[in-house]
Amino acid sequence: MAETIDLEELQSELLSEIAAAKDLGALEQVRVSALGKSGRVSAVMKRLGSLPAEERKTFGAAVNAVKTRVSEALDSHKTILESAALEARLASEQADITLPVRPGPVSEGRIHPVSHVMDELAEIFADMGFAIAEGPDIESDDYNFTKLNIPQEHPARQEHDTFYFHPDSNGERLVLRTHTSPVQIRTMLSQKPPIRIIAPGRVYRCDSDQTHTPMFHQIEALVIDESTHMGHLKWVLEEMCKAFFEVDEVKMRLRASHFPFTEPSAEIDIGAEAIGKPGQWLEIGGCGMVHPNVLVNCGLDPQRYQGFAFGMGIDRMAMLKYGIPDLRAFFSADLRWLRHYGFSMLDVPTLAGGLSS
Known part of the structure; x- marks a missing residue:
């Protein structure tokens, strides 16, 4: 007890x-x-x-x-x-959520102008119903040249303009793609019209000076259906330029030109008013209606389908919009340059909020 x-x-x-x-x-x-x-x-x-x-x-x-x-x-x-x-x-404890972001990686990091412009263009074309298509940087000669109706004797096929790999056991030579057009070929081979895509990415050519680099960035667009015409092409280009340069109006002209993969073909010029330099014309790319031979090479009936394509350099578009004078600085890895021309990682471009805000 x-x-x-x-x-x-x-x-x-x-x-x-x-x-x-x-x-x-x-x-x-x-x-x-x-x-x-x-x-x-x-x-x-x-x-x-x-x-x-x-x-x-x-x-x-x-x-x-x-x-x-x-x-x-x-x-x-x-x-x-x-x-x-x-x-x-x-x-x-209290937290003032109106205070600015503290200094650190989020506020100090910078997005490269090329990456930012690529996001801007993707936002613009997505609003017009385009999907983004991608392909490999190393391409076959067939996709990079032959299926695009580029003849064997064309200067673009020469080694002074194209980076070739050594032939494989079958004698085929792979290349570093000279444009993103092979992505268009891959898309037409893998899906049936209607097609509406953009193809941004790196491309490679044997060229280097103040306005050219061995590697640069390009964006191309492709539309294939049964009723597309040059009027649609011009409208898409005008809407893209107005949204990209953030202006209400843009002057545009299409100058007759020649590309093996389009017929008719044209160079795209816009009035320099878009970047505050009235009285001048700026060439921003090339365009045209897809050549019937390209459609045949991709298994499409040119009697039923037609479409348009255009392409432009993303680096050049960034230079025009943001006043960057020298293309070589894009690849110099200079942090001072990047801090000046770069964008905050929080500045995600949107049409509603402003592409370059």
Whole structure:
């Protein structure tokens, strides 16, 4: 009976200490003093070994009951103290969400102008219903030249203009693509009209000076259906230029030209008013109706389908819009240049919010 009284007193004392704990630190001290390796309940448990066998079972059950009751009280009071601590923290801590972003990678990092302009153009064409198509940088001669109706003797096939790989075991020579037009070929071979895609990406040519680099960026567009004509082509170009240069009107003219993969073909000129230089014309790319031979090479019936295509240099578009004088600086890895011409990674271009805001 004396043992039972001792356990009742021990339980009462421990429950009082638990209830008196004012914070989590004090509660932890009570837990250690009660249930720790050298705690008061643990010390009582050690007495089991000295008891007769007939008393050990009864006394052990009583001690376990005390231990269980103390553990439940500790958990319950801990929940109450944690809730109170959270409420006190929420009442005392405040965050001003109107403060500017702290200096760091998010604010100091810069998006390259080429990447930003590529995102701008993707946003513009997506709004007009174009999908983005991609292809490999290393292409076959067939996709890069032959299926585009480029004859064997064409200057573009010469080694002074194209990067060739060594012939493989079959004698086929792969090339670094000289334009993103092979993506158009891959698209026409893999899906049926109607087709409306843009193909942005890197292209490669043997050329290097102030206005040319061996690797540069290009974006091309392709539309194939049963009723497309040059009027649609001109409208798409005008809408693209108005959105890209963020002006209400843009002057445009199409000068007759020749490309093996389009017929008729034209050079695209826009009035320099778009970049604040009235009285001048700027050439921004080439365009035309897809040549019937290209359609035949891709398994499409030119008597049923027709379409248009155009392409332009993304690097040149970035230079025109943002006043960048030298193409070579795009690839110089100069952080000072990037900090000046680059864009914040938080400035995601949207038509609603402004492409270059």
